[in-house]
Each structure stands twice: as C-alpha cells, then as structure tokens.
Amino acid sequence: MQVAMIGLGRMGANMAQRLQRGGHAVVGYDPSPGAREGLAGMGIGTADSLEALVAALAVPRALWMMVPAGEPVEATIAALQPLLSAGDVLVDGGNSNYLDSQRRAAALQALGIGYLDVGTSGGVWGLAEGYSLMVGGDVEAAARLSPLFEALAPTPTTGWAHVGPSGAGHYAKMIHNGIEYGMMQAYAEGFAILERRQDLIPDLAGLAELWRHGSVVRSWLLDLTAGALKDNPGLEGIAPWVPDSGEGRWTVAEAIALDVPAPVITQSLIERLRSRQDNAYADRLLAAMRGASGGHGVKRG
Incomplete structure (x- = not known):
C-alpha cells in the first residue's frame, strides 16, 4: 500500500521505516529540510511540500500525520483539505484530544474524506518492537488501512484494533x-x-x-x-x-x-x-504557619 507520512520527528521517521520494511511504499514530508534529508538517507522518498506529497500519491490516498497536538494538527489539516479528494483517508497518529478528533472527523466526513484517530503507543522502541495502535473512526476506512496497522503492530494479529467510532482511538x-x-x-x-x-x-x-x-x-x-x-x-x-x-x-x-x-x-x-x-511558595508558607501556630523553629534558606 502507498502511504504518506507527515511529520518526520523521531517517531514519524521510525514509523515510516517500519512501514517500508513491511513492504509499503512510503513518501514523507516535514517542513524541516533536515528531517526530510534524514528520511531520504534511510532510502525513503520525500516531498518538499504538502502539494508535492499529495501529488505523489495515487487516489484514493492514505496520509498519516505524526505532528504535535493542537494548532499544528489544525494547520496541517487546513493545508491538506483543498488538496484531498473524496475517498482519501487522513490519519492522526499523535496525541490529540479526542474531542478535537471528533470535530475534525465530522468536518472531513462532510467532504467525503475519511479521518481516523489512532492512539499510538510504543515510543522510540516501536521501530524494533512494533506499536500498539488504538484505531478510532469509520469501520470501512479502518479496514482499508488495516495493512498499515498490521505492518506497524508487533504482529499482524496483535497490538492493534479498531476500538470504536471517531474519537475512540485518542480517548483510549x-x-x-x-x-x-x-x-x-x-x-x-x-x-x-x-x-x-x-x-x-x-x-x-x-x-x-x-x-x-x-x-x-x-x-x-x-x-x-x-x-x-x-x-x-x-x-x-x-x-x-x-x-x-x-x-x-x-x-x-x-x-x-x-x-x-x-x-x-x-x-x-x-x-x-x-x-x-x-x-515552592506553598511549602514555605506551610513552614511559616507551623512556626506561628506551634512555636516550632523555621529553617532559614
């Protein structure tokens, strides 16, 4: 399966490597040229813009975000939305708040774009050991991307599961x-x-x-x-x-x-x-109260 990895910090780069080892065609993007060069040094293709990244993928597309929660996710989705088509699936594998994930899924669903929130555990050890993946969102979209989950998990049948509707993955x-x-x-x-x-x-x-x-x-x-x-x-x-x-x-x-x-x-x-x-102010105040109430000595610092 062809997949784009957006966000090439240590975890994103490790996941890209594990996907490639699993036989998937991976192309990566990060706003940092150094991060892109690092991934290219691992033999994985990169794009120098989101536009180039999306253009490199065959439809329907699968795109996996590993970017910090909050505004970085919002900005990435806003930039991607006009570039995507109905049938594409966008994955948020970071630690977003589940309420944000539910809101984003509803907004993209109206455009025919799938959105999966995937709680990802495994940290820096995931490249060697595999990741625990808690998948939330549309069942059909999750089934379509199951080969990716199987490649990232410790084994194809353990360490990942569709746990519920939109928001469930990040809630878990x-x-x-x-x-x-x-x-x-x-x-x-x-x-x-x-x-x-x-x-x-x-x-x-x-x-x-x-x-x-x-x-x-x-x-x-x-x-x-x-x-x-x-x-x-x-x-x-x-x-x-x-x-x-x-x-x-x-x-x-x-x-x-x-x-x-x-x-x-x-x-x-x-x-x-x-x-x-x-x-700490609270600790110093406690010492002062103890001294005042009981006549105890106060240690001077």
Missing part, C-alpha cells in the same frame, strides 16, 4: 497515558523508599532486574527502570523536573466530568506539577 490513548502516570509514580515512590535503606538493599539495579522475571510487578516500564538504574545508579545529571504532555490532565478532567474517582492518576499528575516547584 488518553486513558492509557493516565494509567502510565500512576504506574510510573508507584515505581518512583517504591524505589525512593528503597534508596533510603541501601544498608539493606545496596543494589537497586539488581533488585529491579530481579523483579523483571516472574514478579507480579514486572512490566515494560520496569524493564526501562532497570536499564536506567544500571546505566546511572545515582541518577547523576538528571534534574527532578518531570514534564507532562497533556493526556494526564485530560484523563483527570474526564474522571471529574464522569464522577469517577481516580485518586492515583490524579495524584501522579499533581506530583509531576510539584516536581517543577523550585523553592
């Missing part, structure tokens, strides 16, 4: 990432406790490696944790500053809107926000 990925927040936080807290008792557990990397085999807490995240601790046991050079890309916030907002208690996911998000608080 949103909750997936919220769960990931909680899992990461639990590992981080557990190893923080262990690190305080190195008289008992002197080899954290060794313990992580032990848990990877047969333990009920084994997971891919633990595999990555074990690797990180082996490479850098003291975590030297790593600042205690944890970003978030939005899906955790959306998950918490959805839980509140649905009256579903989600304390673990919510607290894991709060901890990420807290990690960015250098000399």
Whole structure:
C-alpha cells in the first residue's frame, strides 16, 4: 500500500521505516529540510511540500500525520483539505484530544474524506518492537488501512484494533497515558523508599532486574527502570523536573466530568506539577504557619 507520512520527528521517521520494511511504499514530508534529508538517507522518498506529497500519491490516498497536538494538527489539516479528494483517508497518529478528533472527523466526513484517530503507543522502541495502535473512526476506512496497522503492530494479529467510532482511538490513548502516570509514580515512590535503606538493599539495579522475571510487578516500564538504574545508579545529571504532555490532565478532567474517582492518576499528575516547584511558595508558607501556630523553629534558606 502507498502511504504518506507527515511529520518526520523521531517517531514519524521510525514509523515510516517500519512501514517500508513491511513492504509499503512510503513518501514523507516535514517542513524541516533536515528531517526530510534524514528520511531520504534511510532510502525513503520525500516531498518538499504538502502539494508535492499529495501529488505523489495515487487516489484514493492514505496520509498519516505524526505532528504535535493542537494548532499544528489544525494547520496541517487546513493545508491538506483543498488538496484531498473524496475517498482519501487522513490519519492522526499523535496525541490529540479526542474531542478535537471528533470535530475534525465530522468536518472531513462532510467532504467525503475519511479521518481516523489512532492512539499510538510504543515510543522510540516501536521501530524494533512494533506499536500498539488504538484505531478510532469509520469501520470501512479502518479496514482499508488495516495493512498499515498490521505492518506497524508487533504482529499482524496483535497490538492493534479498531476500538470504536471517531474519537475512540485518542480517548483510549488518553486513558492509557493516565494509567502510565500512576504506574510510573508507584515505581518512583517504591524505589525512593528503597534508596533510603541501601544498608539493606545496596543494589537497586539488581533488585529491579530481579523483579523483571516472574514478579507480579514486572512490566515494560520496569524493564526501562532497570536499564536506567544500571546505566546511572545515582541518577547523576538528571534534574527532578518531570514534564507532562497533556493526556494526564485530560484523563483527570474526564474522571471529574464522569464522577469517577481516580485518586492515583490524579495524584501522579499533581506530583509531576510539584516536581517543577523550585523553592515552592506553598511549602514555605506551610513552614511559616507551623512556626506561628506551634512555636516550632523555621529553617532559614
């Protein structure tokens, strides 16, 4: 199958390579000449504009976007819309908000253009291991593009599925990432406790490696944790500053809107926000209140 890949960051370029290895004809586009040159160096064709990209594809076309959520997706769709024809299918494989995906699908459907929202998990390891793909949107459009999903997934029959109507793919990925927040936080807290008792557990990397085999807490995240601790046991050079890309916030907002208690996911998000608080005002005020109310000493910094 012929497919265009729009957005040639690391993940987009990796997906383009995996598709080509799966026997698909891939042409890529990115506004950065360097990104296009990088893909061309892998033996994959590129186009220097969206117009040239669309012109290089036979109809009906399949185009896969791997661009940042929000305005970049909006701008890309706006630029593509007049170039596409009825029967074409556009895929958003990024981390867009599911409500945006539903709106975009409805607008493009009116023009006869298919729109699939595909929640994509696998990160930088997807090239070698395959991606987990949560496909939302029209069933027929998803079936038509199934050869692409089969090539990107770990195997043709595992790691991908049509999970529901428009918005469902990005909704599933949103909750997936919220769960990931909680899992990461639990590992981080557990190893923080262990690190305080190195008289008992002197080899954290060794313990992580032990848990990877047969333990009920084994997971891919633990595999990555074990690797990180082996490479850098003291975590030297790593600042205690944890970003978030939005899906955790959306998950918490959805839980509140649905009256579903989600304390673990919510607290894991709060901890990420807290990690960015250098000399936090709230903590300093707490110390001042404790001193004023109980006569306790206040540490001066």
